[in-house]
Amino acid sequence: MVYSAIVPESITPQMRSDLSPIWISLKISILATAITLIGGVWAAYKLHSYQGKGKSLIESILISPLILPPTVVGFILLRIFGDRGLLSGLLAILNINIVFTWYAGIIAATVVTFPLIYKTSCGAFEQIDSNLLVSARILGASELKVFVRVAFPLAFPGIISGATLAFARGLGEFGATMMLAGNIPGVTQTIPLAIYSAVQAGEIQEAWMWSGVILSISLSAITLANLGIKWQRSPQKSPGVNPPHLQIKRATNFSIYPAEGTGLQVNIYQQLPDFGLQVKFSGYREEPLGILGASGTGKSMILRCIVGVETPRSGTIVLNGKVLFDSTQQINIPSSDRRVGFLAQNYALFPHLTVAENIAFGLSDQLSQTQIKMKVEEQLIRVKLPGIGNRYPHQLSGGQQQRVALARALVVEPEILLLDEPFSALDSHIRYQMEQELIQILETYAGVTLFVTHNRSEAYRICPRLLVINQGRVEAFGSTQDIFDHPPTLSSAQLTGCKNFSRVVRISERVIKSLDWGCNLELSKPLPQGLTHVGIRAYQVGENLSLWSETDPPGEKNIFPCWVVFTIKSPKQISLYIKLNSPPNHAQDYHLQADISKAKWQQLNNHEFPWQITLAADQLLPLVTPDDYDVMLSGDMLNNRGLS
Structure with missing residues (x-):
């Protein structure tokens, strides 16, 4: 009952004749949106990649109008542009008056709407894969070209959404505009101020009319923005190659392949x-x-x-x-x-x-x-x-x-x-x-x-x-x-696929004690300084796996009896996990992995243990610490590798 009494039944002739709040609102909102679109997007792009000191403080200042009440924002602007304000002396010299003018409304709307475009643009830029920007720069693009051809098009949906919100927010701005521009009919009176004046004067029908107008404009802007985003996201077939639009700066003193100093x-x-x-x-x-x-x-x-x-x-x-x-x-x-x-x-x-x-x-x-x-x-x-x-x-x-x-x-x-x-x-x-x-x-x-x-x-x-x-x-x-x-270190052996390792203790110039395999091993070459481990590849262990023989082959060393603890089958090979010198005590009691073909597995399988394994001296990998490898790479070795 209460609301039915204030629903408009007709529009008065005076309301039809004075449509200035529409044009003033559109003029202020469009100009303010254009200003914030340029400034907000550029600030968001720059601060997105900026990681220096004071970034949090800068962002806090930029988004503060979004948090503060509009009247507070208007009061601050009044203390900047008004009489005895911070810029009053400069404005007096230039004979410029800001307060109670339509461009005061632009200033108020710009300050209030800036955080919306800034924050939505920040979110849009954060969604862009950083590798795309890196690739553009590597391809020789200037920062302007990176922004125009890569960053801005990819962030466009978010940016246009922010611009739409900023336009709608500027259209509905009231408090800051009232404080700085005033409510002067035909000069600074926007639609929200016209609604306020109509309600104050008891003209409820006029207030309803202006409310409908501002709602229609806002919904139309949002609809057009959504249509624009939908069109932009729909890839259009290109008939050919579009030529680049910006000059690419390249170093002039590069030659593609200099005769000297190549590499x-x-x-x-x-x-x-x-x-x-x-x-x-x-x-x-x-x-x-x-x-x-x-x-x-x-x-x-x-x-x-x-x-x-x-x-x-x-x-x-x-x-x-x-x-x-x-x-x-x-x-x-x-x-x-x-x-x-x-x-x-x-x-x-x-x-x-x-x-x-x-x-x-x-x-x-x-x-x-x-x-x-x-x-x-x-x-x-x-x-x-x-x-x-x-x-x-x-x-x-x-x-x-x-x-x-x-x-x-x-x-x-x-x-x-x-x-x-x-x-x-x-x-x-x-x-x-x-x-x-x-x-x-x-x-x-x-x-x-x-x-x-x-x-x-x-x-x-x-x-x-x-x-x-x-x-x-x-x-x-x-x-x-x-x-x-011949990988030199434990990590390099692991990375190149070696699966069997043991800690070692040096016994003589060529002999080591394997702490994890429980045996002594003789290597084919003198032991390097810094030796910490020995390794052997699983396929080499498998190559030297055979049935037990009571007599050692002539000249062979490092021959041991072995037992298979368990096996793992794959499409092309069988992995055997074996223990040296004695039968296993439990399911995980093994020393080495041996990879063999299915054909060899058929030859060995069903024969009694122990079998025989030869850890060939020339196949054992002596592994040193990275520090000792650095010493190995120094001096003549370093020069031979072209690093000096």
Whole structure:
């Protein structure tokens, strides 16, 4: 009954003639939204990547109008722009009056709506995969191009939502506008102020009318924004390659392949949360170098330091005679000028760009559209994906995405190609196929290649040279075959697939006591300094497993009786867990693992124990500590490996 008395039945002629609150509200809201859209989005983008001091204080100040009551915000603005305010002297000199003008309403609406766009833009930028921004910078994009072509399009739905909220909030602003601009009909009276005046005058029908108007405008703005977001999220087929719109700045003193000083030299230290990364190694053209290590050991950090997205605490990085980083000389070339091709684990393809646009992203706009199209088509043929330039990344399989990312990295003719776990996101049934295709592509690439992986089989098949790291330290460096045959440390042996280890005590120049296997062993060479463990590979144990013989073969050493404790079967082999010298006391009482074929298992099975095992002296792996390996790598060995 109460509300039915104030529902409007008609609009008075006076209400029809004075529609100025609509135009004033729209003018103030649109201008305030435009200002906050520019300032809020840019502030959010800059502060998103800023991790310096005072970030929390800056953000608190920026979002304070969202927390404070509008009248308090209006009072603060009045003390800034009003008589005897902080800016009153300057405004008097310039003969500018702010208070009680329509642009005072813009100032009030801008301050009140800024936090909405800022916070929604921050959330939108946080949702962007950081690898996309890193990839854009590595491809040579300036910060402006990264923002315009990558960050802003990907954050657009969140930004437009924030702009819509800001427009609606500015349209409904009351307290701050009342304090700073006043309620002057035809000058500063917005729709909320018109509603307030109508209620004060008892004109309930007019108040209802203005309420309907502001509700209609707000709902229309939200509807249009949602339609815009829906359209923006619907990929549109591109008829061809769009040429880049911005100039790409590149270092002018780079030559693609200098005649002297070719290759990569890295000697850096970087502090990580749990340990210090300290590596020194070299890489050469047309000879892929694998970096093998467990997850979290610093492999990817090495690549990030070479790329330039991370800055080492000390050291040097030199590529083809060009110093990319030198802490002593304070040289740190930006990522965009390092001529690096980078393939991230998740490929980091720009989801809003077509395949052709992705590949062309790093090409200079000094090229014509025809030249760009030709280069893109050449790369698509090179990676065996002709004719898919108009597709979007989400329309590709994992293997196709990987090849597109590789084409994008190669099209800019980088001096070095960095591959960070490129097969980790692929299903096992296509991994081997992609390996073979990558090997073929690398055979035609004339630059330096670093291949990061935790998969020893990938490293063995793809990389002729290998760097093994553990907890930020080099555990082995050299020929891949040599490291697999003779890993120098316990960690490098584990990472290259060795499964049998024992602590040791030195007895003589070639003889050790195995503490875990309960036997003495003779090695084929003098024992190295710092020896802590001995190892032997499971397949070698299996090769030397036989039925018991009362007579030892001539010249053979390290022969022991053994018992099989238990077995584990797999499709291609049988793993036997054996104990030396005496029968097992329980199900887990074993010393070594031996891997044998099913055919050999059929030959040995059903024969009485003990069987016979020979731990061949030339197959035993003497393993030293990482500190002693560092000594081994120093001096002449270091010079021979090209590290001095």
